Amino acid sequence: xxxxxxxxxxxxxxxxxxxxxxxxxxxxxxxxxxxxxxxxxxxxxxxxxxxxxxxxxxxxxxxxxxxxxxxxxxxxxxxxxxxxxxxxxxxxxxxxxxxxxxxxxxxxxxxxxxxxxxxxxxxxxxxxxxxxxxxxxxxxxxxxxxxxxxxxxxxxxxxxxxxxxxxxxxxxxxxxxxxxxxxxxxxxxxxxxxxxxxxxxxxxxxxxxxxxxxxxxxxxxxxxxxxxxxxxxxxxxxxxxxxxxxxxxxxxxxxxxxxxxxxxxxxxxxxxxxxxxxxxxxxxxxxxxxxxxxxxxxxxxxxxxxxxxxxxxxxxxxxxxxxxxxxxxxxxxxxxxxxxxxxxxxxxxxxxxxxxxxxxxxxxxxxxxxxxxxxxxxxxxxxxxxxxxxxxxxxxxxxxxxxxxxxxxxxxxxxxxxxxxxxxx
Numbered sequence: 308x309x310x311x312x313x314x315x316x317x318x319x320x321x322x323x324x325x326x327x328x329x330x331x332x333x334x335x336x337x338x339x340x341x342x343x344x345x346x347x348x349x350x351x352x353x354x355x356x357x358x359x360x361x362x363x364x365x366x367x368x369x370x371x372x373x374x375x376x377x378x379x380x381x382x383x384x385x386x387x388x389x390x391x392x393x394x395x396x397x398x399x400x401x402x403x404x405x406x407x408x409x410x411x412x413x414x415x416x417x418x419x420x421x422x423x424x425x426x427x428x429x430x431x432x433x434x435x436x437x438x439x440x441x442x443x444x445x446x447x448x449x450x451x452x453x454x455x456x457x458x459x460x461x462x463x464x465x466x467x468x469x470x471x472x473x474x475x476x477x478x479x480x481x482x483x484x485x486x487x488x489x490x491x492x493x494x495x496x497x498x499x500x501x502x503x504x505x506x507x508x509x510x511x512x513x514x515x516x517x518x519x520x521x522x523x524x525x526x527x528x529x530x531x532x533x534x535x536x537x538x539x540x541x542x543x544x545x546x547x548x549x550x551x552x553x554x555x556x557x558x559x560x561x562x563x564x565x566x567x568x569x570x571x572x573x574x575x576x577x578x579x580x581x582x583x584x585x586x587x588x589x590x591x592x593x594x595x596x597x598x599x600x601x602x603x604x605x606x607x608x609x610x611x612x613x614x615x616x617x618x619x620x621x622x623x624x625x626x627x628x629x630x631x632x633x634x635x636x637x638x639x640x641x642x643x644x645x646x647x648x649x650x651x652x653x654x655x656x657x658x659x660x661x662x663x664x665x666x667x668x669x670x671x672x673x674x675x676x677x678x679x680x681x682x683x684x685x686x687x688x689x690x691x692x693x694x695x696x697x698x699x700x701x702x703x704x705x706x707x708x709x710x711x712x713x714x715x716x717x718x719x720x721x722x723x724x725x726x727x728x729x730x731x732x
Contacts, residue, residue, distance in 0.1 A: 323402030323612050329638045331405075334714040337705060341722040348408070348718065351401055352377045352419075357447035359425060361440045364433050373444045375423040375451055378404035381724040384455055385421030386411060386662060388462025388491075389469070391440075395424035399612070406633055407662070410655040412717035414694040416666045421457050423448065429464050441469050445476040452477060454487035454673070460665050461491040463536075463611070467503075471496055487672035490665035499668035501683035502661075507541025507609075508684070509660015509691050510631045514546070514605055516695045517627055517652050523604050526550035531601045531625070533557045534609035535584055538631045538658065540575050542607055547571040555593075555601045558610075561585025562598045599623055608635035609658075615640045623649065630654035645708055653710035655717065656698055663690050 331348050338345060359371040374397055377385045387407040400422050408420025425444055429437055451457050461470055470489045474496060477488045486497035494500065501508075518525055528551040532539045535558045543553045552568030560583035563569070570589055577587050585592050602624040608614050609631030615623065620640035628644065628651045630636060636644070636651060644651050664687055671677045678686075702712025 322396070322398040323634055324398040324405075326613070326634060326637055327402040327405045330710070330714060331718075333638070334711055334718055337707070337711070337715045338718055338722065341719060341726065344722040344725045345718070347379065347381075347722065347725050348405070351404060352380060353451070354397070354401070355448065355451055356397070357444070359440060359444045359447060361436060361443060363436055371425050371427045371440065371444075373423070373425040373447060374400045375448050375457070376400050376404040376421060377451065377457060378420040378422070379408040379721060380419035381721055381728060382412060383417040383419050384453075385451075385457035386416075386418035386460070386665065387420055387422040388460045389465050389473075390422075390424040390463035391427050391429045391465055391469075392424065392463050393426060393428040395426045400424050402612070403633055406655055408721060409714060409717040410659050411662060412720040413655050413698065413713045414659045414663055414690060415720075416659075416663060418458075418662070418666065421459075422462075423459060424462075437469075438472055441472040442476045445473045446480065449477065449480050452488060454485055454669070458487065458665070458669060459489050460661070467491055467493045467498060470498075487669055490668040492668070497668070497672045499664055499671055499683060500678070500680040501687065502664045502668055503537065504541045505664035505683075505687060506538045506658050506661035507543075507631070508545060509663065509687065510538065510542040510607060510609070510629050510657050511545035511549070512660070512688050512691045513652055513657045513695055514542075514607075514627065514629050515549075516692055517629070517650060518604075520699065521626060521650060523626055527552065528604040529554045529602065530605040530607065531555040531598065531603040532607045532609060532631075533598065533614060533635075534611075534632065535574075535578055536609070538661075539607065539609035540571075540578070542609065542629075542631055543569075543571045544575065546605070551605070554603065555598060556584060557595060557598045558584045562593050562595050563587055563590035564593050564601065565590045605629055607631050610635070613637055615644075617643060620644055621647070623647075625649060627652065630657045633658065641708070641710060651708065651710060653713050655713050656694060656709070659694065660687055660691060663687055 355375045357373045359373045404422035411418040470492045478484045492498035530546045530553045555564045599619045599622045604626045606625040607629045612634035615636040617639040620643035698713045
């Protein structure tokens with residue numbers, strides 16, 4: 308018999324973890340005898356909650372709450388990003404770690420799933436405070452992370468500088484340089500060419516493959532993108548260079564539109580200079596809520612989770628939703644979009660380019676032999692295209708959506724590994 312989930316799991320509310328659990332429930336009927344092990348996917352292997360005290364520039368000490376969750380390590384060491392955000396919660400980090408488990412298995416990368424975060428608004432910290440926060444948080448994680456145990460990476464509001472501080476802190480505590488403890492590092496510290504653009508590039512590669520099956524030409528296609536950070540801006544550049552028209556973009560500053568297509572290189576330059584996207588002079592600003600009414604061939608949510616819900620899914624007018632963010636579509640919205648004939652390419656496939664190149668970086672660090680950017684991109688494109696084909700074929704064979712197809716394939720791989728390893732003692 309199955310006993311109730313521990314209270315810390317069942318009391319996290321609907322939220323992101325609730326969305327993840329519903330996705331697991333939906334895939335369970337397709338797992339056959341492996342469903343015996345499905346509770347494994349509902350219980351994170353370990354959860355660490357830490358206090359992160361920091362000396363502030365004004366002489367005070369502030370305390371921040373940090374998390375690191377190992378969801379599943381049946382197929383390899385934990386892998387997943389670190390986010391610094393004022394709204395980080397345990398439910399969110401747990402869900403993100405679960406999606407990392409599914410994502411790594413879906414594309415065949417030999418990692419398990421993990422995720423971490425600190426509840427902080429990094430925009431309010433000086434550079435010195437941010438460094439002290441990062442180093443103290445890393446020290447608190449020292450019992451969990453390691454090149455063959457758990458390998459963090461950048462996520463929301465973290466970057467290669469944060470990864471450099473994390474790597475250095477871990478290395479100091481180990482008494483040796485351990486470049487493989489994190490990925491997404493600067494090139495000078497063992498980072499990989501192509502890593503910065505990998506997630507956005509992967510979104511585009513999967514978009515092209517999906518469009519080919521759907522009979523949607525890329526040249527002239529209209530694209531609407533939510534989020535213009537690393538993922539959204541790179542995806543926008545790739546679509547623009549391929550001849551598509553990025554007609555609408557939304558970020559925290561607001562929403563802009565240009566029916567004939569935005570000048571993406573100019574927009575990237577504008578935003579990288581620290582100017583608000585909504586003030587870009589070569590576009591019209593529209594209300595944020597109107598973004599969901601923009602007609603397009605591709606809608607690319609690349610911000611945070613739970614953006615497409617039952618409240619706005621009926622308004623969306625697009626052919627293909629490419630999930631650049633993690634968990635941007637709720638299960639109820641999934642059902643609405645499917646009923647309306649809108650193809651949703653799930654996050655665990657569409658945005659897997661980042662973790663794929665993170666795997667390349669980890670391999671290169673272990674071998675101390677580094678590949679060219681052309682080699683990186685060629686390997687990334689091949690893995691992403693093969694993953695799409697396997698997931699598409701699974702979805703067609705089972706007569707399910709791409710998301711369910713991805714979960715079937717991933718869960719079979721994870722639970723087969725769990726079965727073969729057995730339980731100890």
